[in-house]
Amino acid sequence: MRTCLLMVPATLLLLGAAACGSPAYPSSASPTGVASASGSAASAWVTATPTPSPSPPTPATSSPGTATAAAPPTPARAPAPPKGRPLAGIVVVVDPGHDGGNAAHPQISQRLVNAVTMMKPCDSTGTQDGTGYPEHLFTWQLGQILAADLKALGATVVLTRHSDTGVGPCMTVRSAIANAAHADAVLTLHADGAAASGHGFHVIRPVPVGPNDGMVKASFALAAAVHDALISAGVPPSNYTGSAGYTTRSDLGGLNLSTVPKIFIEFGNMRNPTEAAKLRSTGYKRALATALADGVVTYLGSRK
Numbered sequence: 001m002r003t004c005l006l007m008v009p010a011t012l013l014l015l016g017a018a019a020c021g022s023p024a025y026p027s028s029a030s031p032t033g034v035a036s037a038s039g040s041a042a043s044a045w046v047t048a049t050p051t052p053s054p055s056p057p058t059p060a061t062s063s064p065g066t067a068t069a070a071a072p073p074t075p076a077r078a079p080a081p082p083k084g085r086p087l088a089g090i091v092v093v094v095d096p097g098h099d100g101g102n103a104a105h106p107q108i109s110q111r112l113v114n115a116v117t118m119m120k121p122c123d124s125t126g127t128q129d130g131t132g133y134p135e136h137l138f139t140w141q142l143g144q145i146l147a148a149d150l151k152a153l154g155a156t157v158v159l160t161r162h163s164d165t166g167v168g169p170c171m172t173v174r175s176a177i178a179n180a181a182h183a184d185a186v187l188t189l190h191a192d193g194a195a196a197s198g199h200g201f202h203v204i205r206p207v208p209v210g211p212n213d214g215m216v217k218a219s220f221a222l223a224a225a226v227h228d229a230l231i232s233a234g235v236p237p238s239n240y241t242g243s244a245g246y247t248t249r250s251d252l253g254g255l256n257l258s259t260v261p262k263i264f265i266e267f268g269n270m271r272n273p274t275e276a277a278k279l280r281s282t283g284y285k286r287a288l289a290t291a292l293a294d295g296v297v298t299y300l301g302s303r304k
Contacts, residue, residue, distance in 0.1 A: 085154030086297050092150050093158045093178040095188040095254070096143035097264075098126035098136035100164040108167050115171065115253030116209050122170035127193025129276035138279055139189040140164040142267070146187070146289040153293060158183065175257035185222055185296050186262035188254055191279055192269045198240030199275045203227045204264035205248045206255035218261040221302060226263060226295035233291035240269070261299075265292075 102109035103125045112119040126135035140161075147157045158181045160174045169177075178186045192198075203223045208216045227245050231237065237245030249255070255262060267288055268275040278284045 087150060087300065088154035090155045090184045090296075090300060091158065091181050092155045092296060093160065093181055093183040093186040093260075093262075094143045094147050094150070095160040095174055095178070095186060096136075096139035096164075097188060097190040098124065098134075098139060099161055099166050099168055100134070100136050100140075101167040102126075102136070105167045111170075113170055113172050113253065115251065116211060116256035117250050120171070120251070120253055122172075123168040127191065127270050129270040129279070130273060131276070131280070133270075133276070133280050135191045135193070135270060137164055138191050138267075138270075138285075141282075142189055142285045142288060145285055146189075146292055149289050149293045150296065153297065155296075171253035172257060175254055178262065179257075179259045181260075183260045183262075184300060186258065186260055187226070187292060187296070188262065188264040190264055190266045192241075192266040193271050194240050194269045196269075196271045196273070198238065198269045199272045200236040200238035200240070200245065200269070201230055201265065201267050202238040202242045202245050202247050203230075204252065204255070204266065205246065206252075206258070206262065207248055207250035209250055209256045212256055212258050215258055215261050219255075219258075219263055222261045222295075222299045223263045225299035225302065226265065226292060229291040229295035229298065230265075230288070232294075233287055235267075235288070235291065238266075238269075 099109075102123055109123045109125065110121045113122050126139075128134040140163075143159060147159060150157050158177065160169065160177050174188075192202075203226055205223045206212055206216050206219050223246065227237075231245070241247060252264065254264065268279050270276050270279060
């Protein structure tokens with residue numbers, strides 16, 4: 001089975017812009033959507049070896065004049081994922097928060113859309129650290145590494161934006177992309193901008209608000225698996241919000257509009273200089289991506 005990244009038609013994303021009140025994306029900003037991971041991610045495509053069909057049962061033999069019943073056939077079993085590819089057949093949506101063109105196009109990114117519990121801006125600009133390194137670039141870079149790791153484990157990966165120079169897409173479109181893909185898990189990537197004394201990650205879980213009622217239980221299980229994987233990787237839980245690395249919110253349209261298991265992860269505080277230096281590090285992003293992939297494998301294994 002060939003593993004690939006799903007592509008979502010640009011028309012879906014243009015509909016998202018229309019939902020935000022804009023007739024089209026400006027010519028200076030590409031309409032954002034689903035993209036394949038570039039560079040090393042592209043080389044991660046592999047082909048699974050087909051599982052051989054079971055041999056037919058051996059006919060029963062008997063002595064002359066003695067009737068012997070044939071052995072019943074062995075019940076068919078679903079093929080196991082190929083060794084080393086535990087996510088074969090699984091769809092994971094990687095949702096890098098914000099986008100590089102949002103600040104320059106507030107007429108799109110700041111247009112109010114329905115987040116179920118309130119009206120909120122389509123897609124905010126995000127925060128940045130003291131050196132000017134922006135959250136939208138952090139989430140994009142982490143998302144590319146994570147997409148490659150998940151593909152290497154056999155997953156089909158869908159990205160909600162194809163570059164770090166576009167606008168949006170709106171929270172409504174991000175949710176629609178994941179819902180349409182019938183994702184087994186959705187990871188929305190963020191970093192926080194709190195007081196400089198704060199540090200650590202937190203996982204944001206949904207509250208049932210109507211459209212998302214059917215995904216809340218599974219999302220809590222996904223949150224626990226990812227949380228524990230980050231702890232095991234040595235990432236400290238937040239000391240400034242939530243409890244032990246968890247928060248639960250009803251004001252995020254991305255969670256409220258989802259019909260598939262979904263969580264947000266804030267990987268650290270970009271206003272804390274020590275933590276910001278780690279978030280800028282490629283090695284640290286690779287460690288975060290490995291922990292996320294481990295969490296997804298654990299979560300999906302717990303469903304069997």
